[in-house]
Amino acid sequence: MDRLETRSDAGLLQLSLAREESAFLLLYGRLKGGIFRYAYYMTCSRTEAEEVTQEVFISLLKEGGSYREELGDVAGFAFGIARNFVRRIERRERAYQPFPDGDALEDLSDSLVSQPEALPGQMIRSEVVERVHTAIASLPDHYRQVVVLCDLCEFSYAEAASRLQCAVGTIRSRLNRAHTLLAQKLKPLRSRQSDIGAAGTEGCLV
């Protein structure tokens, strides 16, 4: 495993295709977080994010032979696959009404049981998060991609430019415009956000 740690993603992919399971596990560990977060922020669904993550690695195994290192790194290759799967899911789900994500409700109910004193803050936080997700989802796709990559997945401008195959300046300008749009969409939240920190039984009594 120590020998594998020093290998690049491309080397790990080759070893994975050559039936080296430990190499595949290492590559999976390196890539899964970014792919899952990207898919989650784009779909706002944990189930679909997991579906995308799984499909990406299946596709990597099937199509990994066609990967060429000179065209980009494996993470970018996997990101391209994830992006296509996300688009496919969006097309598939377009015909249906959005449904509240059950995971957030489960987390909220868990916190209600374990931390009853944090109930108002948790509820407001969940509502804020849901509205932020809704606002991001309502952005045009090229703005949404940049916000998800730079603000939520914490990619650098250069990484985002590499993933989206555009210039760094394009990323910067798109992000600026996306922030302006988001700030307009999130104006009603400002009053609620100020309550997050102060929420509690004392706040209710006062």
Next chain:
Amino acid sequence: MTCQELHSYFADPLRVDADLSANCAEVAEHIVACADCNRFVEAQRELWTSLRLARESAPRLSASLDAAVLANYRGHIAARESSVTPARRRRPLAVLRWSTAVAAAMLLTAIVFFSSRKTVTTEAPPRTAHPAGVPQPPESNHATVTAQRPSRTKPDGVLARRKRPASSPTNVGSSLPEGFRGLMYCDELSCVGAMEMIRVQLPSSRVAGLTPASTLPNGVIFADVLVGPDGIARSIRIEE
């Protein structure tokens, strides 16, 4: 710090994140004096807080996903191995199949070839058995016939003909060749085209009135028949 500098300062979200927590003194000093920039910075902070909340809302990857991906990997590898191994085993079998197919095709071709030859042989009636001591029909020296082959008779002995193209087409329009007797009316309109001469063996009883002076002991006579392109006999000549 000017308003433009403040806006450009907040253009980079990473710097915003780092410096807002530190509460940059320059920004604080400027927004006290500028109400517009104050609202702008407030909006940026709230936006950043919202994005941070959204970022932190991402759930962790479940262990079941890791297990599923690993199971997929093992299944993929196993399927690939199973698909590779039978292919290697199948390769000699495929060669055997192809060689068998080629051999069958060659055998079929040979059968068709020999059967066609055999069919020709069987379809052709056997030569008339000449009794011992019976002389073979003499070769004709007629001017219209250049090649004569042994005639064949059908089993009933009535008419066996073998087409032989006349080397020089015989036009019987105006006059019949020497020794031939006309069997139908012929002129230049009705008897146009090349004629074929056929050597036949006939029972002498079938050609009453044309019986030659000499007849074979078994009552068979030889005759040359001129046949037109329509297959109708035009004239006949009894071999003497």
